[in-house]
Amino acid sequence: MKKTIVTIVSTFIFATLLVGCGSKSQEDVLEALSEKTEKMQSYKMTAKMTFESGDEPQLYDVEIWHKKPSYYRIKIENDNNEQSQIILRNDEGVFVLTPALNKSFRFQSDWPENNSQIYLYESLVNDVLNDGERSFKAKDDAYVFKTKTNYQNKNLFEQEITFTKKKLEPKQIKVMDQDMNVLVTADFDKVEFDADFDDDAFDMDRNMTSAKLEVPTMAEIEQVETSPLYPEYTAGTNLSDEKEVTRDGEKQLVLTYTGEDESFTLIQKKADVAVEASAPVHFVSGEPVDLGFVIGIKTGDTISWTYNGMDFLLASKDLDEEEMVAVARSVQGVASK
Numbered sequence: 001m002k003k004t005i006v007t008i009v010s011t012f013i014f015a016t017l018l019v020g021c022g023s024k025s026q027e028d029v030l031e032a033l034s035e036k037t038e039k040m041q042s043y044k045m046t047a048k049m050t051f052e053s054g055d056e057p058q059l060y061d062v063e064i065w066h067k068k069p070s071y072y073r074i075k076i077e078n079d080n081n082e083q084s085q086i087i088l089r090n091d092e093g094v095f096v097l098t099p100a101l102n103k104s105f106r107f108q109s110d111w112p113e114n115n116s117q118i119y120l121y122e123s124l125v126n127d128v129l130n131d132g133e134r135s136f137k138a139k140d141d142a143y144v145f146k147t148k149t150n151y152q153n154k155n156l157f158e159q160e161i162t163f164t165k166k167k168l169e170p171k172q173i174k175v176m177d178q179d180m181n182v183l184v185t186a187d188f189d190k191v192e193f194d195a196d197f198d199d200d201a202f203d204m205d206r207n208m209t210s211a212k213l214e215v216p217t218m219a220e221i222e223q224v225e226t227s228p229l230y231p232e233y234t235a236g237t238n239l240s241d242e243k244e245v246t247r248d249g250e251k252q253l254v255l256t257y258t259g260e261d262e263s264f265t266l267i268q269k270k271a272d273v274a275v276e277a278s279a280p281v282h283f284v285s286g287e288p289v290d291l292g293f294v295i296g297i298k299t300g301d302t303i304s305w306t307y308n309g310m311d312f313l314l315a316s317k318d319l320d321e322e323e324m325v326a327v328a329r330s331v332q333g334v335a336s337k
Contacts, residue, residue, distance in 0.1 A: 026136040029143050029163075030129060036168055036193075037125045042067040044195040045170070047119055049076075050185045051292055051332070058332060060293055062186070064119050065195075071202045072112065074119060075211075076294065083308055086211060087111070087288060087295045090202040095281070096288055096295045097204070098306055099211035101273050104204065104281040105297060111288050116150040118173055118186050118292075124161050141165050149175065151290075155233065155326050156183060167193075184292060204281070228253050229268065229310075233330035235323045237262055264316035264327060271311045289325060293332045303328050 024032070044065055051058040058078070065073040070089060077084040086097040094107040117123045128134060131147040138144075145161045157178045162171040169191040175184040200206045230239070237259035245252050252269040286299030296305035302315045303324050314328050 024138070024143075029136070029138075029168075033125045033163070033168055034129060037122050040068075040193050042193075042195050042197065043121060044190070044192045045119070045121070045188055046190040047170075047186045047188045049119070049292070050187075052181070052183050052185075058293060062119050065197065065201065066120065066122075067197055067202070071197075072120075073202055073207065078293070078308075083294075083306075084211060084214065085294055086207055088202060088204060088207055090204070092204070094288055095204050096297070097208050097211065099208060099214075100309075101271055101306060102212070103306075104208060105284045106204075106281050107284055107286070107288055109287055112290075114287075115290070117290060118151070118159075118175065118184065121170055124170060124173065127159070128161060138165075142171055143168075151175070155329075167191075169193075228255075229307075229312075229331050230255065231257075231266065231327050231330045233326050235259070235262055235264070235319055235327055237264065262316070262318040262323075264314060264319055264324075266327075266331070267313040267315075269311050271306050271309050289328075291325065291329050291332070293329075296328060298324070307332055 042065075045063075047062045047064070049060045049062055051060070061077045063073075063075040063077075065071075072087070072089040074087045075084060076086075083098075083100060086095075086099070088095040088097065089111065092106070094109040094111050096105045096107070097103070112120060112123065116127055127147050127150060128145045133148070135146040136143070142165055143163045145163075147159055147161065149156050149159050155177050156175045158176045158180070160172075160174040160176070162173070163169065164171050170186075170188045172188065173184075173186040174182050176182055234257055237257035239255060240258040241254075241256040243254050245254055250269055252267055255266040255268075257264050257266070284297055284299065286297050289296040289298045289303055289305075291305060294305050294307055296303045298321065301317050302313055304311070304313045305328065306312070312328075312331060314324060314331075316324060319327070
């Protein structure tokens with residue numbers, strides 16, 4: 001009898017110590033994440049994103065600003081500072097800015113509400129809360145969830161989301177394919193909740209002007225020498241034709257991929273640079289598309305984007321949007337057939 005009482009008391013003391021040390025159940029953590037997302041009014045974060053594509057990993061710096069209810073500013077810059085791009089949302093709409101080319105595109109879009117985004121805190125929390133089959137692990141200094149994904153790329157199958165124990169800040173995100181190969185990693189290094197912003201922090205003109213001071217000049221971009229890029233993911237097709245054509249005085253490389261039931265065309269050429277001191281904002285009827293390393297534009301059966309001084313256009317009447325995005329994402333960093 002004494003042994004039983006001792007066992008019960010020991011178990012109670014151990015459980016009490018666990019609570020005292022800050023250990024929480026999965027339900028406790030889910031409730032805390034939900035409450036934090038609901039109560040916070042803004043945040044600033046920075047992250048280093050790594051894409052495991054091609055021969056070498058591609059590294060990008062990402063700066064994320066958000067102010068409720070729907071102001072966003074995401075700045076994506078490659079590791080060599082050769083290209084930066086900003087996606088902005090304010091009361092006037094959604095903008096994609098490419099400062100080095102002096103180009104601005106405006107959308108009437110509900111971005112980022114239509115898909116998950118690896119660099120948005122509330123998006124990560126929602127992925128955790130909405131997956132009834134999630135897994136959970138409590139480590140010494142972090143909580144780790146594994147969930148299904150809701151990205152535009154069908155190859156991004158599962159994700160591992162790590163939050164710090166102390167403040168529930170995002171620490172690291174790993175996104176895997178169906179074979180559990182890590183395709184994308186985001187490591188967060190600075191997180192500030194309820195951050196303060198200037199009144200014009202999300203203004204398009206202010207962001208375009210300030211960003212131009214940080215990027216290479218347009219003349220430098222025009223002189224960039226690049227090798228042809230080929231998609232690593234080809235949706236079951238093979239390269240059937242490759243030719244260089246001249247249209248409107250510009251040389252373009254046209255790649256044609258064909259399969260039994262599907263085909264697509266990828267066109268690449270030197271990027272056009274807007275030379276006006278203040279180039280107009282172009283209104284686009286399509287949707288911004290998150291390609292991870294850059295924001296593209298989906299219009300009808302095409303996706304277009306600019307990368308390292310080159311314009312790309314992917315066109316297909318056979319591939320669905322997920323397949324199109326998967327092909328487009330796989331083009332960056334791959335310089336071989």
